[in-house]
Amino acid sequence: MNGDESMDAAMLTLGVLAVAAILFATEIIPLAVTAMGAAISLGLLGVLTPAQVFSGLSNSTVVLFAGMFVIGAAMFQTGLAQKIGIAVVKKSGSSEAPLMAAIMFITIVLSSVSSNTATVACLMPVVIQICAAAKVPVSPQLMALAVAANVGGTITMVGTPPNILMSATLQSSGLQPFGFFEFAWIGIPLSIAGMAYMLTIGRKLCPQHMVAEVASEGESKAKEEKTNDSKMYVCAAILIGVIVAMVFEKDIHVPMQMSAIIGALVCVLTGCLNEKQAYQGIDWTTIFLFAGMLPLASAMDKTGAGALIANFVVSLMGDAPSPYVIVFAMFVLSCGLTQFMSNTAAAALLAPIAISIAETVGVSPYPVVMAIGIAASCAFTTPVATPPNTLVLGPGQFRFMDYVKVGVPLVVVSLIVCLVVIPLVWPFVK
Numbered sequence: 001m002n003g004d005e006s007m008d009a010a011m012l013t014l015g016v017l018a019v020a021a022i023l024f025a026t027e028i029i030p031l032a033v034t035a036m037g038a039a040i041s042l043g044l045l046g047v048l049t050p051a052q053v054f055s056g057l058s059n060s061t062v063v064l065f066a067g068m069f070v071i072g073a074a075m076f077q078t079g080l081a082q083k084i085g086i087a088v089v090k091k092s093g094s095s096e097a098p099l100m101a102a103i104m105f106i107t108i109v110l111s112s113v114s115s116n117t118a119t120v121a122c123l124m125p126v127v128i129q130i131c132a133a134a135k136v137p138v139s140p141q142l143m144a145l146a147v148a149a150n151v152g153g154t155i156t157m158v159g160t161p162p163n164i165l166m167s168a169t170l171q172s173s174g175l176q177p178f179g180f181f182e183f184a185w186i187g188i189p190l191s192i193a194g195m196a197y198m199l200t201i202g203r204k205l206c207p208q209h210m211v212a213e214v215a216s217e218g219e220s221k222a223k224e225e226k227t228n229d230s231k232m233y234v235c236a237a238i239l240i241g242v243i244v245a246m247v248f249e250k251d252i253h254v255p256m257q258m259s260a261i262i263g264a265l266v267c268v269l270t271g272c273l274n275e276k277q278a279y280q281g282i283d284w285t286t287i288f289l290f291a292g293m294l295p296l297a298s299a300m301d302k303t304g305a306g307a308l309i310a311n312f313v314v315s316l317m318g319d320a321p322s323p324y325v326i327v328f329a330m331f332v333l334s335c336g337l338t339q340f341m342s343n344t345a346a347a348a349l350l351a352p353i354a355i356s357i358a359e360t361v362g363v364s365p366y367p368v369v370m371a372i373g374i375a376a377s378c379a380f381t382t383p384v385a386t387p388p389n390t391l392v393l394g395p396g397q398f399r400f401m402d403y404v405k406v407g408v409p410l411v412v413v414s415l416i417v418c419l420v421v422i423p424l425v426w427p428f429v430k
Helices: 003-026 031-044 060-078 080-092 096-113 116-134 138-152 161-172 184-205 213-224 229-247 256-269 275-281 284-302 305-316 323-338 343-361 365-377 387-393 400-425
Strands: none
Touching (some): 003 031, 003 305, 031 284, 060 284, 060 387, 080 116, 080 229, 096 116, 116 256, 116 387, 138 184, 256 275, 323 343, 343 365
């Protein structure tokens, strides 16, 4: 592909992204249709090959989603989710704020040391059942779950891919990489700010939908069939086994999506749910929404569309911008890109640019690189920005604009926290 063809492909990709953004915001057509339509459009325009258009359907995260949806359905069918939910409600009461605080705290801790996607996938059925048992709206609790997973991932190097990438980029540039817990200096304040926001403003901006009928049907079926305790214990053992396998993924050399699928298969084989219930338990909107957006994100990266946006923003900063302007611009750019493309891709695109800018202006690259990494995890404003957001879309009965309403103020809060904390921990002076 020569220069002109590459530019044409980038402009076509930006055009498709713009149309997709409008359709997402208005929801004239279903979100999953828009996402798949965007991928197919890029195929018809020649930007992607047919194989690339449908590559999202075999993506490891999509497979992880499917497996965990089945395990979640098994938790409902056996009555395990209901039992956990009732137990939690008895201890914490049915007040929304204490429930949200407890859910967010657990999620932040788990997400800091394991995959935020897996954390949400494991906790979501429990949260839904807690809301059903406490008779409180499920939407604010699920939005809080997704937010907590995103901010919790920023606490350690392994919490989220952009953090690992930031350290690797520094190392490849001949600089000292960030330490494993060094991210906690900004990750913990960001997590506290995220909790405070969701417990006050955020939950009031969320829709107030109660648990959908699907969960109620599962509960009534469990009661009608008088599901024996043995299946509940089997389901609990499967869930614990899958979580442990995911936590020790690198040690046992079994990818987490494989653990999820094995867990789902064992749920069916042991009779925790039948094959039909397993298929019904999968939220296909989530699957196709995420699978459709992955090729678009890939196209933004490969065609240089993301780089065009980055270069445009960098050009607006002028010849000798102040360090705070650089951090502000890089945060906004990284956060903006990550709402529609992979946070890993956004961070990978911007990190080398940030180091170059910092060296040119004569400031330390550490605060700028850290701002990019953290901003890439501030993916709060669209359901396709990060897998946790996509996972809660269906069960929370959210619309696209719900994420915008809750997410934009939280991005502003996160930006303020970064502008205050990052220069204190990583000074601008070399």
